[in-house]
Amino acid sequence: MTWHRGRGFAAINYPIGMNLGGDPSQALVHSNPDGKFTVALSSVDLGQGMKSVTRQIAAETLGVPVEDVQVDTADSDTGPHCMGSFASRGTHRVGNAVIAAAREARAVMLEAAAEELEVDPADLVTDGRGNIQVRGAPARSITTAAACAAAQFRQGRTVAGRGIFLLPLSDVDPETGEMSPVSCYAHGAVVAEVRVDDETGEVRLVKLTSAYEVGRALNPRLVEQQLYGGAWMGVSHALWETTEPYYPDRGRYPTCFVSYPMPGPGDRVEHDIAVLERPAPDGPYGAKGIGEMCANPVLPAIANAVYDAVGVRVTDLPITAEKVLRGLREQGGARPRRRPS
């Protein structure tokens, strides 16, 4: 038995949000009398970090500390409409709605501060630490808490804002497929390194090296979490998973995690990730959605790596040991393609 090493490359782009648009999301932002803000959404946090990323976006736009913002999600009685958490749309669509709502609330907060300071609201800036100052004269300032309290108890203003983001629905031409699918695209490229056993057909992933372009890394830790986890889902899809191992034969199928194999923590490998940021003109602070695209290039990169290692081109996912071994037998053994590196 011999283990053959190989590596493969793949590159992709990915459309952000529902295809053809027409998928609105809304946000409401309001302050309590202490200048603490609530962002009300009906959007759902699936674990991807929706609450966290919208909180940062709201704090940045309002000009208040992130600790002063809480995000309430997933209640149809309190949160305004959102199409949902899918199609890599959360950060892009909901983030933009939050910016619009936070801008409106910020404007009221600055008007209230201006009235207290007896200046023009256009001359005011926030320092991001809870203060509103006259531009160029930081000594003339009021806290965001005091401004919000004044708005509500003295001036009778609601420090609140509404926001919606909607890409208008696109037509599709039946004859040519002409359409406006989405407004921006994320990008990715992956190098997968594998070892393949020419006696058993077993494929072991050795390492992933990647570059992902995300528009803007709003929170680098969340970006890391998404890219690492998403790419790993791609590995699982490439090498392990299927509910119908002999598709289209419906006869054999898994019903639990014993009969549906997936890699465990011990199967993880190093993933060296570079993140590029080319801001999307209509993204919230330039951000694109990265939830889905990180998995996609991993599948073909692994298929290409297996071919590089032993010369077997598996065109049916997943790339199981059985398929590799059948390929090896058909061609009379391993035929490494590896280019000199």
Next chain:
Amino acid sequence: MIELRKEFFADERDDDLAVIGRPVQRPDMAGHVTGRSPFYDDHRFEGMLHLVCVRSPHHRARIRAVDAGPAERMPGVVRILSARDVPHNYNTLLSLLDFGRDDEPTLAEEEVRYRGEPVLAVIADSERIAREAAAAVRVNYEPLPPVLEVEAALRPGAPVVNPTYPGNCFEYHGRYDHQKLRFGDVERALREAEVVVEGRYLMSPIEHAPVEPAGALAVPEGRDRYACYTSTQALFFSLGTAAKILEVASNRLHFVGGTVGGGFGGKVDTLHEPLAILGCMLTGRPVRYRFNRVEEMQVGPPRGAEIWHITDGVMRDGRIVARRFAGYFDAGAYTRLTSYAVIKCVGHLPGPYTIPNVHADVYCVFTNRTPASAMRGFGITGVDFAIESHMDRVAEEIGMDPVELRILNAYRDGDMKAHRRPAANCALIECCRVAAEKAGWPIAEAYARMSSREGGGGERATVPPTVTDERGRIGERRPAEPPAAARAPARPPPPVAAAPPSPPPTPPRREPPPPPPPVAGPPKPRASSPRRFSSIFGIRRR
């Protein structure tokens, strides 16, 4: 480990922001790692009942008779629901976006069309009793020949999978049995190409495998309102779907999500909410309906299979001059969201490359398997596997480095894409360069210097003279009238608010979801008060 490569596109970015770009700890982290984040199924209510479905063991069968008597007599069984109890039994998910015809029953009527399709819903004091009672229901099936291959489904004379679409394909624009993409003249370009490379690729179905199986819990919320705690990924989408199926004003429903234990696209289909709420309405008690792991794996929607044929025309210098696709999405028995994925996919072709001649026919095909639905990368993952596998075949065929081949053909700012919109904000070349550099994959200096911002536009910005055709009109491949042998079952009685049966679904005329209906009037007797006879199957209520 991530590395931020700030040197790329620095001039397009303001890196001087206060909170954006900082690794702020997520506020829900402590709850997640200590097991205290609330999931839908962490709610408990006094008197809660449990709903379990009786499911088809056949891929396709006619339902001759149902005998629920023994199940009904079991202690602890409270009620058994059938199709007759569901006010608007037939639905299609994207009807909220005015796309497609209602084609899927909440509970089966005359026929079952996939293994696992729900026929009845048993509501009992415990989940165990509900499962035992569901197993005690006797359904007399007449098995029918199923269609399990997309190619077979498209042949003339194939049994009709889904009578709403007798051609076994979703119908696009009221005109074609597929979605077309036509850009330039592929046939001529293939003839003139120096090398032609063909390939076929298959993506088998996979499971979302969330740690938390999908489910919902409905609770009476006073004054004829119902709260629904749910694992949905799309709160208002699920609320709208439930309101339609149950024929109630949307403001009689209060949907509460929260933390979801993994979705990946598998928690959009709203399979649980309508039945849980219906059970709650008809019993007046809280009702929980959730998948167990077997159901999550085999009844919950998978990422459907896709089959792709790609033919590339290539010049020896590496330029891809033509790319032709035929793609088949295996939707399973009902549309769900696959019709949408096909159009999304067509908008994505030919991948992130500028190719002057592109042609694609992509089909949403019905077969007698578990209805497929959205999953991470929906409409894109399968074809990206095909395209990027194929790129390596092309590279080998013409003896070119695979990374250089991609950089050479990559789309750049100003290029015209096959869906006839100019490319902008591109970054494929930079990703290729950085990934290769990090992995120590040598590429020629000329390619390492290329940029997405240079070399695009000009001639590459034009829409070429395009050859179109009218192949694949609805009914052309397969007769409009199903053959007698298929004996399509009668359609269920048209639901009250159903769209007229004939108008073709036209994606371009999709409208945003309708505004919420007016404030609820008096409750409809049908939905809220128990009826004496609940089933065409002869089930007698207790």
